Structures are given as structure tokens and as C-alpha cells.
Amino acid sequence: MNREKYDKLRGNVESLLEKKSSSELIKEGLRFTFPTKGRSVFLFIFLLVIFLLYHSFFIENGDVIKNYLGLVKEINEIVIPTFAVIITGYAIFQALANGTALITLITVDEGEKTKFEIYNKFFFGISILYLFIIVFNLLIYIIFSNVPSDWSIPFFTSKTNNTLAALLISLYIVFIIHSLIELKSFVYNLYQCFKINATTAGIEYLKNLNEVERQRKKALEEEEKKP
Template identity: 40%
Template sequence: MLKIKEKTSTVVFKESLKLFKLSTRRIIFLIVIGILFYPFLKYLAFGNLSAVVVTSKLALNLNNILIPTFAVIITGYAIFQALASGPTLIRMISVNHGKDLNKFAVYNLYFFGLSIIYLILLIINFVILLCVDMVDPNWSLKLFSNSTNEHLICILITVYLLTVINFVIELKSFIWNLLQIFLTNGASAATEYLVEQKKTGK
């Protein structure tokens, strides 16, 4: 079982990242999205708007996704903690996941890691919005040509967008884990009920 008290939040977060390995299918999907989004950004978005304006609009739209999603994750974690008690907790602790962890520790790590990742994305988004609001809409790096500036910002925006998309897709696993907890809780309640019925002879 994970000994949280003996570790810092940074160490626990690093351990939780092991639970977010990308599948081959998801990597291919993200690569395809990146290939499609990059030319759209380069030749359509930047054809009418400056890089600063495009970045600002994107950050604002992502905020509309990240903020409610973060609230949903926190709510889901609260539901997990409410259900993970009594027979349900015993069931999860008794199921090993690898050498050092049980299911209860894994679920805790996963929810903690996902919450911190979304918090980091929100902070990055806040910093981006703060920066783009303080610079001229036509600002660019003077060391590079306009074309190089556009390529750089396109790459950075595409990578950031793909990161957000990846963790939006990760909500599928989040919902799946909640379902597993509900099923475990239901099975535990049913078992406890049958035991009580047997004791009373009904």
C-alpha cells in the first residue's frame, strides 16, 4: 500500500504519472490530429489573425473546457472517497496491482495525478492569457523572420492543444474507474446483505 505520509506531493505525483502511459492507438490519433491541425493553424488562422490573438482565443476556449472538467474530477474523487469504506475498502485493499500497490492505492494515485495535471493545465492557461493580454497583438520575436515566428508558434500551440486533447480523452479512464468503484461497492453491499439474510435465516 502507498505510504503517502512518507512522501512529498511531488514524489507522489511523479509516481502517479506511470498510470498515464499512452496507448499506441492514442499516439496515432494524436499524431493525425496534429498533422491536420498544424496546416489549419498556419494557413487559415494566421492568415486572418495574429499569433497573439489566435493564442488568446484558444486559451479562452480551453478554459471553458478545463475549469468545469477540473470540477468534475474533484467531484468524482469525492464520490470515490465516499464509496471507499467498509467492505468496499477491504475488497480494494485485498486486490493487488503489481508488487507494491493495491487497487485502493492505485485509484488514489490516479485521481490525485489527474487532478494535479488539470491544475497544471489551468495554471499554464492562466499564464498564457496573462502574457498575451500584456503584449501587442502584432508582437513577434525579432531574432526570427515572420515565417519562422509563425512556424514556432504553430508548433507550440499544436503541442499544447494535443496535450489538452490527450487528457480530455483520459476522462474515459476516469469514468471507467468510477464505474469499477460503483460495481465494487454494489457487490460489497449485496454480499453483506446476503450474509445478514443468511444469519437471520430468511
């Protein structure tokens, strides 16, 4: 390892050892799950469509609280197994990031961060995101299970209550859709980690093979020099 690579590796390792609070780590991790500009446009259009559907049909023609609780329950049935898959994927990433592959991830930069830091914080961030959804759904279910089915905000008119309910439910659905779409990045990053692990393992094997071949040739040359 040359001096420049050694210094770079040492600097990156020292940055990984910097002490940070749990709130700082959570904020940094969640930043990797923020939607891109293209996805933000898609989610905004989707929000408008869902809002119009709810406001025009579902809100006025159904039991809002009961239907919302049913929606939360169904989403939880998807989110909880998905959270288990994410934790398993995070464990797979930790298993792949070892030996030569780990050194490669730490030394290769992408912007101001190393590949290892990007992947590690992304997997941490998406784990926190789904944990937040599970806790949020639990709180919502506990609160609204104890609220009368015909409850509404007394200070607002019926139309305003329906509009507000449609907006809040639409925002909730869009947030869940964004979280599900983020699984695409989860699978892609896991694939990239596997590819880096396989590549470094292959390079290491070829180096060892070349060294064995070099030693064999050297031994043959020495054998030929003998009288």
C-alpha cells in the same frame, strides 16, 4: 480472515503509510494519465493535421496572439467546470471506498499496486493535471495580454515565426484534447469503484442473510428436540 489474507492486508496498509514528498506523489499520480500507445498514435496524427491547418491557413491569415488568447479563454471555460466535476468525482470515490469495499480494494492487487492505490493515485493525478492546465492558462493569459498583437521573435524570419507558432499552438491543442479524452478513464474508474462497492455490499448482505437463516434453522431444530 485467514492468516495469508491478514498478512497481505497488513503489508498493503503499511505500504500506503510510506512517507513521500508532494513532488513524488504528483509524479506517481500523473503517470496514470500518460497516453497509451494507441492514443499516442492518434494524438500524433491529430498533431500533424492541426499543425498543417494552422500553418497553411490560420497563422498567416489572422492575428496569432489575439486568436491564441481567445482559444485559451474558451478552453478555460471548459476546463474550470470540468475540474470541479473531477473534485466531486474524487469525493464520491472516497465515499465509496469504505467498509468492506475499502478492504477489498486494499487486498486486491493489479500488478505491483493494489486497486485502491491505482484508483486513488489516478483520481489524484487527473486532479493535478487539470489544476496544472488552469494555472498554465492563467499564466499564458497574463503574459500574452501584455504582448503587442504583432510581436514576433526578432531573430527569426516571418516564416520561421509562423511555423514555430503553429507548432506550439498545435502541441497545446493536442495536450488539451488528451486531457479531455482522459475523462473517459475517469468515468470508467468511477464506475468500477461503484461496482466494487455494490458487489461487496451485496456479498455482505448475503452473508448476513445466510447467517440469519442458519440461526433460524438452528432454533427450529432445538425447538423440535424439546419434549
